[in-house]
Amino acid sequence: MKATRLIVLFTSIFTFGLIAGEAVGAPKTPSQDEIDFAEEASDLMTATVFAALVQEIGETTPENVGQGNLAIGLIFDDHNLNMRLVGELEPLSDNDYPRDGFEELALADALNGQARTGVEKVSGTWYYRRSIPLSNFVPQCAMCHDNYADLPSTENVGALMLRIPILK
DSSP, rough: OOOHHHHHHHHHHHHHHHHHHHHHHOOOOOHHHHHHHHHHHHHHHHHHHHHHHHHHHHHHHHHHHHHHHHHHHHHOOOTTTTTEESSSSSSSOGGGGGGSHHHHHHHHHHHOOOOOOEEEETHHHHHHEEEEEEEOOOOHHHHHHHGGTTTTTEEEEEEEEEEOOOOO
């Protein structure tokens, strides 16, 4: 009899805990205001990243191409999951390939000149995700990417992937 009461008691506590947890701490989808905030942060991040790219490209010469390659590699550090370059053309590091379904679709779109955005939950956190197509837009690209030398400047070669946490 005591065992039955204990089972009923534990079951009641467990069930109440689940209900209370769902009511109080359950993850909710982000509001439109929260998504808009993250999108605006993404716009600022995009402008900053492109400013850094343009600056690095403008300062890289045949004499300092190694330093320029290192500098841009540090900006797009392989441990930064919120800002990555993704592509299919060499030279690539292990970090330069799509990591999930969003990035696979985004890269396919980018190679056709199309951007992609989305709101997704990744490892328990909501993110505003964005991809921006990248082309072989200046001849200096070929200083670090030898295989770009014969590509037209309009050729899409990859995507910049941004991931902005949605703050609640």
